[in-house]
Amino acid sequence: MRHKDHFKTAVYQTPFHPRTSFDLTPMTKHRITGKDALPFLNRLITRDIAKIKPGRVGYCVWCDDNGQVIDDGTVFHLREGDYRLCSQERQLDWLTRSAHGFDVKIVEDTHEVAALALQGPTSCAVLKAIGCTGAEKLKPFDIAYFPFADGELMVSRTGFTGDLGYELWIDPARALELWDALFDKGGNHGIRPMGTHALEVARIEAGFIQAQVDFLPADQAIRIDRSRSPFELDLGRLVDFSKPNFNGRRALLEERRRGSRYRLVRLDIEGNKPARSAYIYDSKRNVVGTVTSAEWSPSAKSNIALASMHMPWGRPGDELWAEIYYQRELKWSRVMARCRVVEGAFFDPPRRRATPAADF
Amino acid sequence: MTNYDAIVVGAGHNGLTNAAYLARAGLKVLVLERMPWIGGAAVSREIEKGWMYSNCSYVCSLLRPELFRDLELARHGLQVVPYGGGVTITRTGDVLGNYTDEDVQRREFARHNPRDGDAYHRYSTDVIRQCKFIRPLLLRTPPDPTSFKPRDIRELIYLGREFTKFGEQFIYDTLRFYTMSIADFLGEYFESDLIKAHLSGSGIIGSAMGVYSPGTAYVLLHHYMGDVDGSIGAWGFARGGMGAVSNAIASAYKSFGGEIVTDAPVERVIVRNGRVAGVATANGNEYRAKIVVSNLDPKRTFTKLFDEGDLNPEFVKRARNFKIRGSSGKLNIALDGLPEFPALGRDNPLRFGDIHFLDSLEKMERAYDDWKNGTWSKEPYLDLLIPSMTDPTMTPPGKHFMSVFVQYVPPKIHGRDWTDQDRDGFKNTVLDQIGRYSPNFKSLIRHVEVRTPRELEDEVGLTEGNIFQGELTMDQLLFNRPFPGYAQYRGPVKGFYMCGSGTHPGGGVMAAPGANAAREILLDLKRPSLVPEGWQDD
Incomplete structure (x- = not known):
């Protein structure tokens, strides 16, 4: 078994049911805190992280010294100076090495958070049905906290499909309760579990890329021409050269000059x-x-x-x-x-x- | 007196491979072997009745698949079975296992250090890149960098292109990698001392260097660059013991009309008018041939088989100073049952691979200190396998064979020769260590064959018992192996060639030196080369 399943992922179902749920628990999650959390992330990531205010999420990529993409993922600015970085590939080694000289604490907490994607046209209605009053006010890439059971449910309006959708984050101890509530209250809205093939279809429809499929993480590339820069992945919009320094900046400037x-x-x-x-x-x-x-x-x-x-x-x-x-x-x-x-x-x-x- | 086209001295796996290609090219070939059996260090002998030992080499990965296929070794009875598992057990009963599934391996490392779990990816990527660089060079003759012959220039260009195809960074990395210590190399990836100790073993096996000695990172590569069916770094057992490799090559050789004479120790290479004329054996026979190929290590070849007066002083100096230091020994143990390792619990699949008892790099370096002080390690590094768990042909049912490679073991004890008493002391040191991790082990012992450098030199002929026929350090690799100017398998006398592990690409049951030497001989004879090219990968 590859990971602890806080949520059971069910068999393949079409994602085009009114709303569907997908277990995100195995996605790699890092918690980044400390005085230098922001400067550290700004050095790690190519886009300007200062623009991601508390309660907001940003899609991003990070590169090696040669400007080649190591992975893509999402940065969650949970609360002031408290970040979560989510990615497909495991990054603790790279994050730790990039953190030299920064007063920052990096903890991989993949198994400390249960995460579930709730995606589809009526996903907001399901959220409201389980008591997330006001969930409809969330803008894309917003984060909000709702009371759930005797704890807290974090909801972000994010996802790996190109539809209306949310990601739900909760203490693993309350994960089953959340699942049951969703399927209990969501019945009228046709909630269904969703498998990896359905997700694959949805993310290609949205035009989203995936590590190991559309690009090889640069730190795993044995042959010289196998890795890709952000420009070569159509992610040039995520590179902000107005930042004084970030991993791969010099190489990316050179690429912009010379061509991809x-x-x-x-x-x-x-x-x-x-x-x-x-x-x-x-x-x-x-x-x-x-x-x-x-x-x-x-x-x-x-x-x-x-x-x-x-x-x-x-x-x-x-x-x-x-x-x-x-x-x-x-x-x-x-x-x-x-x-x-x-x-x-x-x-x-x-x-x-x-x-x-x-x-x- | 009989005439041959070529005589190969020594029926090790490289000598046999060389002979096979010469015979296949239509030459009348004779292999002369000192011992009553063939195989050199790739040998399986029934020392205890019913038990087939892998007396010296014990696992197989480096054997070039191109040669395996070309010589149809499967048809001649060879089967290499990959094994999984492998584990380090600490004094406190902690374990660190090898798993073939990358994610399981990462989790196992992460259990000891979360960051090291993620770093394992980077480590494998970098090591595989080095493997990809070196593998195509194994079945090629090293170019002479001082030569202007078109072939040398062509090969130098090839080498240069291979060297640069992985990018600028790779050039820096490679120069560092070939000269740094395994401890420093692992330190660039890992924090856990146990993980570093676990991985460092491959950097010192067979070499008289410690984990902190420069050059040991390359030795790790030498153990990783092989494969079993394309799985780089994987190791397997030859069914029937490692002698099965030599036997299969010998069978292929005989199918091409080759001849082997055992119990025929070559005493001297006959040189007439500056070229070889044949060999003389200790029992008074002379065999004539215009080509003589030595499978012996370079030091033994030129200091024992030649009248040193026939050679240039500079060359004699090179041969005498050839770095071929004894550092290892071996115990081959017949067991009446399967030993239990409480740290592993019952039925743990990790037992199918190599078992080590380690805690830290420090402990490994202390083991090396003992060697420098002229004695065997008090806490030696063991590479312990039980091949009979995978290969039922080695022992009677329910019984087992344990192969224990031991490091460090000096060629001399405090400067004097080994005595039988020393040998027994060495044996007990090893058995005691195993006994500390396996309570029922000693009660299962039926017979122990002990090989110190003394036995390895006397029986196999390896100078000081060095398993690689010479240290695998930069000063003795590629166009410097065995000596600068002599890396293309030709000796200092016309008609004389070298084909043992002392030549490029070095030690291990690889068969590449034997095949490469055959290519050069056939080239000199202006015959088409029958030796296959290495498979290329982009």
Whole structure:
């Protein structure tokens, strides 16, 4: 067993039920406190953390000295000077090494917090049904605290889907109680557990990248060209050069001057066969990229993919082809499918950002 | 007197590999072996009736898969079975285990130090990068950096490209890695002394250096760069004991028409008019050949088989000063049952791998201090395995064979030769240590074969009992192995070649030196090379 399951994750269900829940407990969580918590995070992370006020959450990436992405994740400014950093990969070694010279305390508390994603159009209604009065007022990336049982439930309007959604954070001792309350009170709103495949579909629809899938964490890259910079992952907006110093700044400035090697694009591919691990060709049949994630999108009714392209390919309007292999009754076939570069998320309903959040 | 095209001195696994390729190329080849059995240090002998020992080498990882496949060793009876597990047990009964699942391994490290659990990723990434650099070089002849021959220049360019393909940082890292101590290297990743001690063993096995001695980080790589079926760093057992490796290669060699004569100790290489003419054995036989290949270590080869007057003084000096220091010994133990290790509990799968009794780097360094002081370690480093748990062919049912590699063991005791009394004292030191961690161990002992450097030199022929045929330090690696200017397997006399672990890429049951030497010999004979190229990875 890989981790302590405070919540049982149920089998695969579609994420397009009115709202769904997904166990986030195994996600790596670090608590960062101390006098220098902010300067430390500002040195670690490429974006300006000072702009994330208490009660707010920010999506971010952090890089090694060469400006290559180690991981992406979310910074929660829980209370003044008290931060939580969440990521897929384990970071204690890197955080500790980056903390030399800072008066900061870093504790990995993955197993001290139970976390559950509650995502979907009626997720806010479920929250209100379990007693989170006023939850609809939360703006995207807001954090709020609600009394629950005889303790406290932390709610953030965050998630790894491109829909309205929340993440719930609670003392593991009260985790089962929370689960029961959600499924008891949420019954009328059609709450269902959700599995990893459903989450995979939802995050690709939203255009979110994932470590080990769309990029290799730089500290795990053996070969020199396997890692990616934030620019190469279409995350340039998260790099703030107005900060005097942060890990990888010098290398990223140099990259901005010299140009990037790769670009991450979202592709809409003709036909209905997911282009998993497909090569992308230009009009002359040269390989110019590789698909990193691909799914059929039930929401957008599109054949969608994320792909890592060699520069300069992947510009809107480029003629690109995906080489797709698919199997039907044990027989393999191959199809070349035309790709269109798409800007923005594949599925981006207005309810995702609407505040106050609607009931459905 | 018989004429051959080539004579290989010594039927170790490298001598046999070399002979196999020469015979396959159509040469009339003879292998002469001093002992009544073949295999050198890759040997399995039935010392106790019903027990097949791995008398010297005991585990297999470095054997080049390219050669395994090319010589069809499976068809000749060789099977290498990977083993899992491996554990360090401390004096307080704490354990640190090896797990093949990366997440389980991380959790095991994190149990001792949370940060070290995460650092393990970084450590493996960096070590595997070094493995990826060195692995393609194993089946290549080292270039001579002073030569202007097109082939040397080509190989130097290849080496340079390999060296730079992992980026600038890798160049710095590699130069440091090849010269630093294993303790310093591990210190760049880990905080827990137990984790460092656990991982440091691979940095000192077979070498007369301590965990704080510069150069030991490379020795760790030498133990990691092998694989079992592509799983880099994994080790396995040869079914039937390590002699199965030599036997399979010998079988392949014979299938190509090769000939082996045992009980034939070569006394001298015959040199006429500046080139080899054959060899003479101690029992008075002479065998003629224009090519003689030595599987013996370089020091023994040039100080024992040659009339030193036939060689240049500078060369003789190199051979005499070749660093080949004895540092290890071995106990092979026939057991009437399976010993229990209370720290592991019953049926713990970690027991299938290598077992160590360690607490700290400090304890390992103290063990080395004893060696420097001219005696075996009072608290030695043991690499203990029970291969019969994996391989039922080694013992009668319900019985077991335990292989115990011991470090440090000096070639001389306070400057004098080993006595039988010393040997028994050494044996008891080791048995006592195991007994402290396994209460029922001593009651199960049926027979113990003790190998100190004295026995290893007398029986296997390794100078001072050095298992690598010479220290694996930068001054004796790549184009410096065994001596500068002689790294391309050719000796100082025309027609004379070296093919043992004393040549590139060094010790371990790898078969690469033997194959590489065959490539050079066939090149000199202007015959097509039959030796396979190493598999390349991007």
